[in-house]
Amino acid sequence: MDKLYIQGKTPLRGTVQISSAKNSAVALIPATILADTPTVIENLPNISDVRILAELLEQIGGKVEIKDNDMYVDSTTMSSIPLPNGSVKKLRASYYLMGAMLGRFKRAAVGLPGGCNLGPRPIDQHIKGFEALGAKVTNEHGAIFLEAEELRGSRIYLDVVSVGATINIMLAAVRAKGLTVIENAAKEPEIIDVATLLVSMGAKIKGAGTDVIRIEGVDTLKGCRQPIIPDRIETGTFMIAAAATKGQVLVDNVIPKHMESVSSKLREMGVIVEERDDSILVDATAADLKAVDIKTLVHPGFPTDLQQSMTTLLTQAEGTSIVTDTIYSHRFKHTDELRRMGANIKVEGRSAIITGPTALQGTKVTASDLRAGSALVIAGLISSGITEISGVEHIDRGYENLQAKLKALGAETWRKSDTLDQEVKEKVNQ
Numbered sequence: 270m271d272k273l274y275i276q277g278k279t280p281l282r283g284t285v286q287i288s289s290a291k292n293s294a295v296a297l298i299p300a301t302i303l304a305d306t307p308t309v310i311e312n313l314p315n316i317s318d319v320r321i322l323a324e325l326l327e328q329i330g331g332k333v334e335i336k337d338n339d340m341y342v343d344s345t346t347m348s349s350i351p352l353p354n355g356s357v358k359k360l361r362a363s364y365y366l367m368g369a370m371l372g373r374f375k376r377a378a379v380g381l382p383g384g385c386n387l388g389p390r391p392i393d394q395h396i397k398g399f400e401a402l403g404a405k406v407t408n409e410h411g412a413i414f415l416e417a418e419e420l421r422g423s424r425i426y427l428d429v430v431s432v433g434a435t436i437n438i439m440l441a442a443v444r445a446k447g448l449t450v451i452e453n454a455a456k457e458p459e460i461i462d463v464a465t466l467l468v469s470m471g472a473k474i475k476g477a478g479t480d481v482i483r484i485e486g487v488d489t490l491k492g493c494r495q496p497i498i499p500d501r502i503e504t505g506t507f508m509i510a511a512a513a514t515k516g517q518v519l520v521d522n523v524i525p526k527h528m529e530s531v532s533s534k535l536r537e538m539g540v541i542v543e544e545r546d547d548s549i550l551v552d553a554t555a556a557d558l559k560a561v562d563i564k565t566l567v568h569p570g571f572p573t574d575l576q577q578s579m580t581t582l583l584t585q586a587e588g589t590s591i592v593t594d595t596i597y598s599h600r601f602k603h604t605d606e607l608r609r610m611g612a613n614i615k616v617e618g619r620s621a622i623i624t625g626p627t628a629l630q631g632t633k634v635t636a637s638d639l640r641a642g643s644a645l646v647i648a649g650l651i652s653s654g655i656t657e658i659s660g661v662e663h664i665d666r667g668y669e670n671l672q673a674k675l676k677a678l679g680a681e682t683w684r685k686s687d688t689l690d691q692e693v694k695e696k697v698n699q
């Protein structure tokens with residue numbers, strides 16, 4: 270397993286280009302299953318979640334080619350091959366194979382998903398939606414089996430606002446008979462991106478981005494060419510890293526509107542944040558960071574996926590901050606590692622109480638999940654000495670070239686592969 274090393278204390282300076290959104294990409298790729306002709310998704314991020322989904326499409330008979338980050342998917346040869354085990358367990362978004370295969374083939378068998386371990390992550394609302402559309406759903410030996418004679422449109426009220434359930438029900442409903450209405454739907458920008466792709470394929474969807482989505486089923490969908498929105502979580506990560514290192518970074522290729530909750534929190538902390546057409550300038554060179562309280566909420570509230578990085582930043586702010594995660598009550602594993610680096614953080618229930626500022630010291634830490642990884646990378650950037658981060662494979666799930674992008678902003682960071690070291694050692698000993 271690789272390790273990431275960071276020699277801290279260099280303010281980030283320069284321009285960083287943001288990649289396409291992981292959470293859109295991982296839904297758009299399964300959505301290609303629904304088309305009866307080939308689809309091209311443009312400029313996908315080169316991350317492990319994308320590569321695994323490409324493999325999964327091949328496992329069900331699809332032809333997939335990735336060239337210059339564009340993915341060409343020929344879905345004509347696909348069939349409903351069961352995927353009860355294996356790679357589906359390596360990521361969360363494999364659950365979208367359920368909705369897409371159910372929509373196209375009226376049957377699917379997909380193992381329960383993996384992804385970040387943030388405490389319980391049930392998929393009961395996805396299943397409630399599939400059942401409402403007429404599917405028989407059973408859970409056997411850790412896999413979900415879905416089958417329907419035909420899918421019929423239905424009115425579905427989500428008991429919990431869920432990004433995954435909203436998209437999954439859309440995927441199944443676009444090829445159902447009649448009208449489906451999803452009420453209390455999630456409103457994340459990635460949902461609009463998926464709806465845009467499906468509409469380009471010929472689906473009839475209205476209201477994506479609001480809490481009521483109406484889908485009139487169609488018999489067939491055809492492939493198309495589709496770009497992806499920029500990653501708002503990667504954007505936020507670089508904004509927070511710029512603030513934490515007291516740097517000045519132009520975060521480019523972004524949609525500033527998606528970042529409002531983050532921009533306004535950083536301003537509240539004393540950071541200069543200037544929104545431009547498709548970039549955001551973050552300037553913390555003269556900032557005296559102030560403590561703030563944060564509550565994660567569904568979009569357009571503060572995203573849970575930036576809570577962990579924000580916690581690191583707040584260790585540098587004067588005063589006491591309370592960070593409450595209303596989406597995932599257990600998303601605080603990173604705080605144990607931050608404490609080992611010198612942070613003053615207490616976790617009580619679903620809140621972290623952070624008192625700062627505290628000087629952090631580099632040490633050996635482990636990323637337990639993707640955003641714990643980015644929180645620790647930011648901690649490494651502001652620590653004295655060297656930080657060694659294990660669990661880099663989690664970071665690789667969602668950040669394209671994170672280390673190279675940080676280096677281009679002036680960070681001193683390098684990556685080492687244990688297996689490579691071992692091979693080198695063995696060669697030397699021969």
Ligand SMILES: CC(=O)N[C@H]1[C@@H](OP(=O)(O)OP(=O)(O)OC[C@H]2O[C@@H](n3ccc(=O)[nH]c3=O)[C@H](O)[C@@H]2O)O[C@H](CO)[C@@H](O)[C@@H]1O
Pocket residue numbers: 292295361362389390391392393394395396429430431432433434455573574596597
């Ligand atoms: C691949 C992807 O896009 N992942 C994102 C997606 O995850 P994911 O789609 O898994 O998250 P959801 O929006 O579904 O989850 C929101 C909340 O609803 C609960 N819930 C969800 C579904 C369900 O059937 N029952 C239920 O109780 C979850 O436990 C959680 O507390 O949205 C999350 C919330 O913005 C983000 O952190 C993830 O990065």
Ligand SMILES: C=C(OP(=O)(O)O)C(=O)O
Pocket residue numbers: 360361362383384385386574639640667
């Ligand atoms: C929780 C996340 O991802 P996933 O849902 O794919 O595990 C994330 O992107 O922060």
